[in-house]
Amino acid sequence: MCKVIVIGSGASGTAAVNHLLDSGCFQDGDVVMVEAQHTTGGRTVSVSVGGEPVDLGASWIEDAGCNSDGEMNPMVVLASEYLVEHKRRGGHGRSLRFTTKADTTSALQQAGRMDKAAMRHVMEVRTHLLRNPELPDICVADAYAVAVEKFPPPTEEVTKWLDFYQSMGEQYYGDSFRNLSVRSWSSPGMYNGADQWVDGGYGNIVLRHLEAAVRKGLELHLGAAVCGVKQKPSGNVELTFEDGRTMEAQYVISTVPLGVLKCDDIKFTPDLPPAFQDSIQRLGFGLMNKVVLEFESPFWGDASSFAVACEERGRWRSWIAPFVDEAPYILICLVSSNAAEKLEAMSDDEIQADVLPMLNKTVCPNLDRLPRLLSFNFSRWQGNKYIKGGYSSYSTGTTPQTIATLTQPLWDSHLLFAGEHTNIDYCSVHGAHNSGICAARHVIKHMAQCSTGF
Numbered sequence: 001m002c003k004v005i006v007i008g009s010g011a012s013g014t015a016a017v018n019h020l021l022d023s024g025c026f027q028d029g030d031v032v033m034v035e036a037q038h039t040t041g042g043r044t045v046s047v048s049v050g051g052e053p054v055d056l057g058a059s060w061i062e063d064a065g066c067n068s069d070g071e072m073n074p075m076v077v078l079a080s081e082y083l084v085e086h087k088r089r090g091g092h093g094r095s096l097r098f099t100t101k102a103d104t105t106s107a108l109q110q111a112g113r114m115d116k117a118a119m120r121h122v123m124e125v126r127t128h129l130l131r132n133p134e135l136p137d138i139c140v141a142d143a144y145a146v147a148v149e150k151f152p153p154p155t156e157e158v159t160k161w162l163d164f165y166q167s168m169g170e171q172y173y174g175d176s177f178r179n180l181s182v183r184s185w186s187s188p189g190m191y192n193g194a195d196q197w198v199d200g201g202y203g204n205i206v207l208r209h210l211e212a213a214v215r216k217g218l219e220l221h222l223g224a225a226v227c228g229v230k231q232k233p234s235g236n237v238e239l240t241f242e243d244g245r246t247m248e249a250q251y252v253i254s255t256v257p258l259g260v261l262k263c264d265d266i267k268f269t270p271d272l273p274p275a276f277q278d279s280i281q282r283l284g285f286g287l288m289n290k291v292v293l294e295f296e297s298p299f300w301g302d303a304s305s306f307a308v309a310c311e312e313r314g315r316w317r318s319w320i321a322p323f324v325d326e327a328p329y330i331l332i333c334l335v336s337s338n339a340a341e342k343l344e345a346m347s348d349d350e351i352q353a354d355v356l357p358m359l360n361k362t363v364c365p366n367l368d369r370l371p372r373l374l375s376f377n378f379s380r381w382q383g384n385k386y387i388k389g390g391y392s393s394y395s396t397g398t399t400p401q402t403i404a405t406l407t408q409p410l411w412d413s414h415l416l417f418a419g420e421h422t423n424i425d426y427c428s429v430h431g432a433h434n435s436g437i438c439a440a441r442h443v444i445k446h447m448a449q450c451s452t453g454f
Helices: 011-022 074-081 105-131 140-148 156-173 202-215 258-262 274-282 337-344 348-362 400-405 429-452
Strands: 002-007 031-035 046-049 052-055 094-099 219-222 226-231 237-241 246-254 267-269 288-295 303-309 318-320 329-336 373-378 415-417
Touching (some): 002 237, 011 031, 011 202, 011 429, 046 202, 046 288, 074 202, 140 156, 156 329, 156 337, 258 274, 274 400, 288 337, 288 348, 329 337, 348 373, 415 429
Parallel strands (some): 002 031, 031 219, 226 267
Antiparallel strands (some): 046 052, 226 237, 237 246, 288 329, 288 373, 318 329
């Protein structure tokens, strides 16, 4: 029997095991990590495309500055420690905008005025709800619509551009305005500073951190999918795996993604408290997928990013050229919310048949055909049975207390939860990292209390 088992090898689990092993309280074999998949990193996965690391999950360090106490975002610290290149987003290229129809400037301007008024109204409603907590929450879509309805009925072209603006907010949160809370909209994070793109692959930061833990004595098990978590009469916690094996520890830190917890794929015995279960179901869990295309030559000029206003909201909206016009010639499309779900229902061939003509039509209409496609990658996070989505969001009716509930130790402090869904900086890698450290600190503190009797 070991002392601590950490479930999951993503940013939170990796932070937890490193903090435990750095405490000096554990020997080799005392800390074990179990990972359901045969690869590590969770939602921070870098794949090689044209010989360069490209992320299918997290790609940039959000708010890559200091907090109010002067502490630097921990992912910046780790990137520097492990020599993983990172820089301010934007690069040296231009940011462009395209439409699947002839660009009508007047329609774009009208949609911009409507969106600005609508988002101003959303923030006014948010302020009103925060001042009056007894009032029921509403979704962003409803508050947005109130302001839009004050304008003349939009034309088809104005509606398309209005969807274009709305899909920007939906992309950031990975969820539909129909699901997102106004009361908790645009909640401030812990850190300041501009976002930084991780050229060396965000997944490589977490991988290097995990490799450091293994060197410190971590015992790592891959392909170990947990299906049961049970507290024994002794207080210890027993894990049951899908293959029937069991493993026991004094403490368990679960960093299982919120999407898996929502589906009850893991049986907890005894049941998790009602308030805990309610928070799991109440908190939103959106979806962000990436389509990665490698071409024989570039056709987007010197653009480092561009956006497309399609007929379908959010479909093929946001594109990044991580190396601009230098080899390998790669385009990455970020697709979220409902549009991302629809893509997951399509085969790789169907996706290519949909996206390539669109790029030809909008980005390079003067070319008879696009340069040859060398490789294709699609993340499919929702279809991954051990993740089942993108990242958490404040759905209607949720508050910071919803997340705070998920940080509470259970089973006499022998079971703890961590992950981006348990941190006030939800939907961020640094939030996941910090949550893992918090859980590890609690384990160390509880062990000390038990050994001294205080």
